[in-house]
Amino acid sequence: MPTTPSSQNRSEPPKAPETADTADGRAPLLGRKAARVDRLAELMGGREEGGHGAGVWRTALDRMRRSPMAITGAVIVAVFIVVALFAPLIAPYDPVAQTWGAEVFPNRSVFVGPRAENWLGLDNLGRDQFSRMVIGARQTLLVGVVATLVGFGVGALLGGAAGASAVLGGRWGLRVDNAVMRVIDMMLALPTLLLAVTVAALVGPSLTTVMIAVGVAQVPIFARLLRGAMLSQGSRDYVLAARALGVRKRKIALVHILPNSLGPVIVQSTLTLATAIIDAAALSYLGLGNPDPAFPEWGTMLADAQRFLSSAPQFAVYPALAIIVTALGFTLLGEAMREALDPKLRK
Amino acid sequence: MLRFIVRRLLQLIPTLGGLSILLFVWLQRLPGGPEYALLPDDATPEQRAELRESLGLDEPVTVRYLAFLRRILEGDLGTSLATGRPVTEEFLTRFPATFELSVTAMLIAVAVGVPLGYLAARRRGTALDFMAVGGSLLGICTPVFFLAFILKVVLAEQLGWFPSAFRLSPGLARTDLSGLVILDGLRTGELDVVWDGLLHLALPGVALASIPLAVIVRMTRASVLEVVGEDYVRTANAKGLHRNTVRTRHVLRNALLPVVTSVGLLTGALFSGAVLTESVFAFPGIGSFIYEATQTRDYPVLTGFILLIATMYVIINLLVDISYSLLDPRVRAQ
Numbered sequence: 001m002p003t004t005p006s007s008q009n010r011s012e013p014p015k016a017p018e019t020a021d022t023a024d025g026r027a028p029l030l031g032r033k034a035a036r037v038d039r040l041a042e043l044m045g046g047r048e049e050g051g052h053g054a055g056v057w058r059t060a061l062d063r064m065r066r067s068p069m070a071i072t073g074a075v076i077v078a079v080f081i082v083v084a085l086f087a088p089l090i091a092p093y094d095p096v097a098q099t100w101g102a103e104v105f106p107n108r109s110v111f112v113g114p115r116a117e118n119w120l121g122l123d124n125l126g127r128d129q130f131s132r133m134v135i136g137a138r139q140t141l142l143v144g145v146v147a148t149l150v151g152f153g154v155g156a157l158l159g160g161a162a163g164a165s166a167v168l169g170g171r172w173g174l175r176v177d178n179a180v181m182r183v184i185d186m187m188l189a190l191p192t193l194l195l196a197v198t199v200a201a202l203v204g205p206s207l208t209t210v211m212i213a214v215g216v217a218q219v220p221i222f223a224r225l226l227r228g229a230m231l232s233q234g235s236r237d238y239v240l241a242a243r244a245l246g247v248r249k250r251k252i253a254l255v256h257i258l259p260n261s262l263g264p265v266i267v268q269s270t271l272t273l274a275t276a277i278i279d280a281a282a283l284s285y286l287g288l289g290n291p292d293p294a295f296p297e298w299g300t301m302l303a304d305a306q307r308f309l310s311s312a313p314q315f316a317v318y319p320a321l322a323i324i325v326t327a328l329g330f331t332l333l334g335e336a337m338r339e340a341l342d343p344k345l346r347k
Numbered sequence: 348m349l350r351f352i353v354r355r356l357l358q359l360i361p362t363l364g365g366l367s368i369l370l371f372v373w374l375q376r377l378p379g380g381p382e383y384a385l386l387p388d389d390a391t392p393e394q395r396a397e398l399r400e401s402l403g404l405d406e407p408v409t410v411r412y413l414a415f416l417r418r419i420l421e422g423d424l425g426t427s428l429a430t431g432r433p434v435t436e437e438f439l440t441r442f443p444a445t446f447e448l449s450v451t452a453m454l455i456a457v458a459v460g461v462p463l464g465y466l467a468a469r470r471r472g473t474a475l476d477f478m479a480v481g482g483s484l485l486g487i488c489t490p491v492f493f494l495a496f497i498l499k500v501v502l503a504e505q506l507g508w509f510p511s512a513f514r515l516s517p518g519l520a521r522t523d524l525s526g527l528v529i530l531d532g533l534r535t536g537e538l539d540v541v542w543d544g545l546l547h548l549a550l551p552g553v554a555l556a557s558i559p560l561a562v563i564v565r566m567t568r569a570s571v572l573e574v575v576g577e578d579y580v581r582t583a584n585a586k587g588l589h590r591n592t593v594r595t596r597h598v599l600r601n602a603l604l605p606v607v608t609s610v611g612l613l614t615g616a617l618f619s620g621a622v623l624t625e626s627v628f629a630f631p632g633i634g635s636f637i638y639e640a641t642q643t644r645d646y647p648v649l650t651g652f653i654l655l656i657a658t659m660y661v662i663i664n665l666l667v668d669i670s671y672s673l674l675d676p677r678v679r680a681q
Binding site for chain 1: 361362365366369484485487488489490491492493496500504505619622623638641642649657
């Protein structure tokens, strides 16, 4: 059972006096004492730091550094971001130029596979698949980041307003909180994808549509999370202390409660990046994605590739693998962060 | 208990009312207004004016909203632009297929997910745990329509183990009682229909189950891990209760509470997934109909669908709350 490691630790100190009786036992005893003091300082230091916001993050970072999940996720995310940022430098060819168009005949199922000049072969129009994948990473990152920012921004505003008024606003504040949360619940009642379809129908299919649609769908999740975190922070002693000192309510909400409530929201942002990439692919499949062929995007590529799935499965496999691996990277990182920050899951 | 249900039912009214306002505003805001959305692009201005007149679009907003609300309450969701039939009728004829598919997917997800999540938690850190967690993360990260396509191409088209489309093999005679293939087949004793229907449900069911399955495995695992460390479990063990009693009455019963909630919340994801899965397998349910509606911008169908989903979502979550209070007496007391 989980008690074994601690009981082992406890059984160590009683042994110490026995060995200390030996001739040259003095130095080890002193050394041991010093070590014990050091250990105590370490523990105290840790406790002291734990009181600050930074301490929580630092211990979480330490824990993540030892987690294979976090490392895998971080490596995937780092590679993805580097590829996306430097895409034009990495891509060997123009992703939209049909340079080798004469070598590919989709209606006769004649395709060109990987070769020295085209690392991943050609697509159905004779374009370099590798360049398309690399440039596609950039579009995919853009969709993910903007969608997450939309969800984060609007959600945090709504949830923050609700949470702050519930904690500090008295009876009226509770009413405001109640009203805002009813709206949030209503939004939550609409499935992500259908909310996205709604937005897409209003704005028309484009990359912007996808970003707004996916972002709007995340709003209720962010709002609920931030509100919940703020409510739980609201009953802490430091808030009581700040109020007793007469700090203005707006300042308490923005400077005291908000920074301490951001943890779960930041974790959610990482997870949302994964969802956004997957949802964007689904929207592309529904024909509501990016119609602009000048900017290849993984979701659109995957949706287009379905037509050739039995004759040229590689068209679907590259973007699908890219989407899965990238989403997995963000999910792993987010989950590892959540585990590291959650005191319940600490061992 | 009854008071609890009535109170929850009353709480539904503002939510659904707000939703109807949202939808009403959306309909008004459609590109060019409803008279553009409801008529083909080459309609004459006279036709548009006539439609405005007949739809009562020149009336004040409140009058129009009340008329809109009355039509919804009467079950009138308008007419599909693509098929020319009432949206309500289209939904009703397709609903059994989607219902059957969703229930299949949910059954697969719960039947596999709960035991797997439980075992993963009990054998934490083993290969089984690693595979369950890794597999569920992979499941969440795989686009549903891609999984559906892979299943269809590999298992149906190349290996030929399963049919690749529709609910039943063409030409198979069956007695239609309720539109539910499996249930009707069982009631009339047409076992060949049941078997054929199950084969057709297998692949779309698995594809649709992927997301709920992944969520349920992880929820169950996390929840069991939390409950196992609780004092009451230690007490139950210390009392000398049988291991199986502790497992079912103490651990599982408490661990399943959050899982039940997540099953309710997954309904939305299930419907989005149905749109993707059904279109891949040409499954004649509401999902594939909606897929076509997004292609043709069939607005009455899309609004009707959103209303339907939202209503079902709210009702299912009501059922979840009720089952929650059955599982957990503490909820009732509040």
